[in-house]
Amino acid sequence: MPQKIHIEIDRELCTGCGICIRFCPKDVLGESGTLNQYGNFYTEVKKLEECIVCRQCELYCPDFAISVEVKE
Amino acid sequence: MITGKELREKYIRNQPTAFCPGCGDGMVLNGMSRAVENLGIERKDIVAVSGIGCAAWVVSPYWRVDTLHTTHGRAIPHAIGVKVGNKDLNVVVVSGDGDCVGIGGNHLIHACRNNIDLTVIMINNGLYAMTGGQVAPTTEHGEKTITTPYGNPSQGMDVAELVKAAGASHVARWTTYHMRELTKEVEYALEKKGLSFIEVITQCPTRTGKKDNLSTLEMLEWYKNNTSKNPEDGKITVGRSVDKERPEMADVIYEQIISAGGTLK
Amino acid sequence: MRSPGVYFQEGNLACAEGAMAAGLGFFAGYPITPASEVMHHLARTLPATGGRFIQMEDEIGSMAAITGASWTGLKSMTSTSGPGFSLMMENLGYAYMTETPCVIVNVQRAGPSTGQATKPGTGDVMQSRFGSHGDYEMIALSPNSVQEMFDFTVRAFNLAERYRTPVVLLADAGIGHMREKFTIPEDIEIVERKKPKEGDREFFHTDEKDHVPPMPSFGEGRELLVTGSTHRGDGTRDTAGYDTQDKLVRRLKAKIDDNQQDIIDWEEDSVEDAELVVVSYGSMSRPARGAVKRARKDGLNVGFFRPKVMWPSPEERLKEIGKNSKILLAELSLRGYRMEVERCVGSEKMHVYDRLNSLPTIDMIYTKIKEVMG
Ligand code: SF4
Ligand code: SF4
Ligand code: SF4
Numbered sequence: 001m002p003q004k005i006h007i008e009i010d011r012e013l014c015t016g017c018g019i020c021i022r023f024c025p026k027d028v029l030g031e032s033g034t035l036n037q038y039g040n041f042y043t044e045v046k047k048l049e050e051c052i053v054c055r056q057c058e059l060y061c062p063d064f065a066i067s068v069e070v071k072e
Numbered sequence: 073m074i075t076g077k078e079l080r081e082k083y084i085r086n087q088p089t090a091f092c093p094g095c096g097d098g099m100v101l102n103g104m105s106r107a108v109e110n111l112g113i114e115r116k117d118i119v120a121v122s123g124i125g126c127a128a129w130v131v132s133p134y135w136r137v138d139t140l141h142t143t144h145g146r147a148i149p150h151a152i153g154v155k156v157g158n159k160d161l162n163v164v165v166v167s168g169d170g171d172c173v174g175i176g177g178n179h180l181i182h183a184c185r186n187n188i189d190l191t192v193i194m195i196n197n198g199l200y201a202m203t204g205g206q207v208a209p210t211t212e213h214g215e216k217t218i219t220t221p222y223g224n225p226s227q228g229m230d231v232a233e234l235v236k237a238a239g240a241s242h243v244a245r246w247t248t249y250h251m252r253e254l255t256k257e258v259e260y261a262l263e264k265k266g267l268s269f270i271e272v273i274t275q276c277p278t279r280t281g282k283k284d285n286l287s288t289l290e291m292l293e294w295y296k297n298n299t300s301k302n303p304e305d306g307k308i309t310v311g312r313s314v315d316k317e318r319p320e321m322a323d324v325i326y327e328q329i330i331s332a333g334g335t336l337k
Numbered sequence: 338m339r340s341p342g343v344y345f346q347e348g349n350l351a352c353a354e355g356a357m358a359a360g361l362g363f364f365a366g367y368p369i370t371p372a373s374e375v376m377h378h379l380a381r382t383l384p385a386t387g388g389r390f391i392q393m394e395d396e397i398g399s400m401a402a403i404t405g406a407s408w409t410g411l412k413s414m415t416s417t418s419g420p421g422f423s424l425m426m427e428n429l430g431y432a433y434m435t436e437t438p439c440v441i442v443n444v445q446r447a448g449p450s451t452g453q454a455t456k457p458g459t460g461d462v463m464q465s466r467f468g469s470h471g472d473y474e475m476i477a478l479s480p481n482s483v484q485e486m487f488d489f490t491v492r493a494f495n496l497a498e499r500y501r502t503p504v505v506l507l508a509d510a511g512i513g514h515m516r517e518k519f520t521i522p523e524d525i526e527i528v529e530r531k532k533p534k535e536g537d538r539e540f541f542h543t544d545e546k547d548h549v550p551p552m553p554s555f556g557e558g559r560e561l562l563v564t565g566s567t568h569r570g571d572g573t574r575d576t577a578g579y580d581t582q583d584k585l586v587r588r589l590k591a592k593i594d595d596n597q598q599d600i601i602d603w604e605e606d607s608v609e610d611a612e613l614v615v616v617s618y619g620s621m622s623r624p625a626r627g628a629v630k631r632a633r634k635d636g637l638n639v640g641f642f643r644p645k646v647m648w649p650s651p652e653e654r655l656k657e658i659g660k661n662s663k664i665l666l667a668e669l670s671l672r673g674y675r676m677e678v679e680r681c682v683g684s685e686k687m688h689v690y691d692r693l694n695s696l697p698t699i700d701m702i703y704t705k706i707k708e709v710m711g
Contacts, residue, residue, distance in 0.1 A: 064084050
């Protein structure tokens with residue numbers, strides 16, 4: 001069975017710092033241009049199909065806002 | 073492998089944090105949590121002690137372990153009380169550069185001399201961030217801060233060298249650019265007997281960033297370009313600089329109790 | 338640790354013995370005259386009782402270490418004198434705010450500053466009560482014999498554990514260095530801290546009448562949040578909220594205030610209808626009592642009053658006495674207890690015999706008694 005990847009970004013926890021965008025080797029992530037309730041532009045998933053599940057984004061996120069889930 | 077969400081649910085509380093967007097403090101917390109997870113240490117066996125400043129908040133109130141949030145500069149002696157009180161606990165101190173080596177410098181030196189089994193993580197952002205960006209013992213000579221508007225007349229201090237001379241059994245330096253290495257280093261520190269000292273050069277977008285006119289990402293890029301594992305390179309040296317064996321104080325105190333015929337209280 | 342029996346020893350040693358009798362599990366200290374003998378004796382003796390001894394880099398560290406150790410479930414103590422006591426003030430406030438039981442022995446010497454290290458003084462009475470910043474209450478005991486160095490040290494631990502608060506043993510060089518007979522009794526009442534019951538989640542708030550929440554220890558899996566910042570019942574900080582600050586600071590105060598009857602202690606002699614009552618404490622109270630005895634023998638209507646607990650002060654009793662009698666406060670300080678006694682008895686009633694650095698003779702105090710009585 002192929003992998004099913006799901007990337008969850010908690011919009012309220014994400015501060016839009018852009019660190020995950022910088023450290024993603026595959027340009028999966030990008031700015032949403034939308035504000036959350038704390039006034040931060042949260043990040044969103046742009047190219048899910050490119051994701052190689054390296055988990056670099058999770059490792060660098062200061063706010064534990066991003067989660068990469070894989071379902072077999 | 074644990075997902076970001078699982079890690080958050082297991083180790084973090086009281087979110088959203090009070091850290092500014094892009095602050096490296098949360099990254100250090102991320103690395104620490106992963107280190108504990110990778111080693112399979114139970115959270116109930118960890119006590120995290122901190123002092124005052126932004127870095128102190130890393131563990132209290134955010135880390136889901138027993139925490140002791142103490143007075144400015146005094147995390148280490150409080151932690152010594154915890155460790156000598158119950159040496160089965162893994163005691164972790166997280167402290168900013170001002171807290172750790174400014175007001176608390178003497179305690180740091182003596183904790184290294186004692187080689188007490190603590191993991192001391194010093195988050196170095198080069199100034200006093202919480203109180204408004206004043207000059208710190210780590211601020212470079214000539215730097216302009218709010219209390220050195222004409223340039224820092226003093227010199228920045230190499231804390232890793234200081235703790236090495238003072239006798240720490242494990243010393244390392246990384247930056248928030250080096251999350252993988254940092255995580256591994258915290259793992260090593262937690263397992264290492266004796267005083268482990270890890271300096272993490274960390275971006276403070278609000279104070280350092282504003283002062284130097286650098287964004288979070290530019291600071292991380294700067295860490296990448298200006299650090300090296302090779303001291304010959306003339307850059308900021310990162311990596312493990314000390315790893316040696318010395319008697320650990322809590323162990324010795326416990327041995328002395330046993331040999332005096334005491335049964336540990 | 339000595340077995341029950343009668344000994345001839347100095348006060349500082351009796352204090353160390355009292356601590357061990359009370360179940361001392363952790364001592365941290367820094368050398369200072371005239372308190373060092375407390376730690377000398379513990380350094381040698383404590384390990385065999387299963388307790389940990391450590392000499393720290395300074396008194397700031399000592400106070401911090403005993404606070405940390407208390408949270409591992411151990412009874413903890415430090416000993417010092419004036420200069421070190423000053424250094425402990427910040428972390429003493431922290432222990433109070435975090436409701437950490439511990440005992441701080443201050444063998445007072447003549448100050449201010451370095452003053453005279455081997456000479457007794459009681460100039461730290463106000464500091465022991467008000468020395469840390471912010472609104473708080475403190476318990477401080479004042480022994481006047483080697484026996485009381487033992488007994489009051491035990492009691493200091495009992496009060497600390499009972500009320501989850503730091504307690505100061507306010508001795509002085511006179512008592513600390515004096516040698517006399519004292520007894521270690523067979524039966525000693527020992528109080529242990531209130532531990533949480535199954536399901537308890539709040540360790541910094543309680544609706545119980547005594548205002549004392551249960552205290553867990555580190556390592557029990559409770560994910561404790563212990564902080565010197567203003568906090569809620571579950572330990573989470575509230576750095577700006579009015580209600581949290583109000584509730585916490587008032588409860589901490591009430592913990593001492595509302596339990597005063599259990600805490601305060603004094604002795605008195607022939608106070609009723611006395612024309613003059615001599616109030617004295619610590620080593621000074623010994624010649625002071627001698628002078629009162631002599632005066633009574635000579636037919637003078639003089640009483641004697643000695644607070645054994647300085648803080649909270651025996652306020653009500655002092656006020657009553659001050660209604661009918663003149664007061665002569667005899668102390669080894671210019672400002673030791675003066676403001677408190679004067680507050681209770683009023684300035685018209687208040688007379689003072691103050692002395693710096695050494696005990697007066699009975700004669701000297703007696704002369705003052707006669708002078709005041711006119
Ligand atoms: S690193 Fe975390 S907080 Fe920053 S943009 Fe990405 S998900 Fe958001
Ligand atoms: S797991 Fe790796 S590839 Fe996928 S989004 Fe995160 S950083 Fe990019
Ligand atoms: S001031 Fe600096 S160190 Fe403090 S939270 Fe903000 S970014 Fe982080």
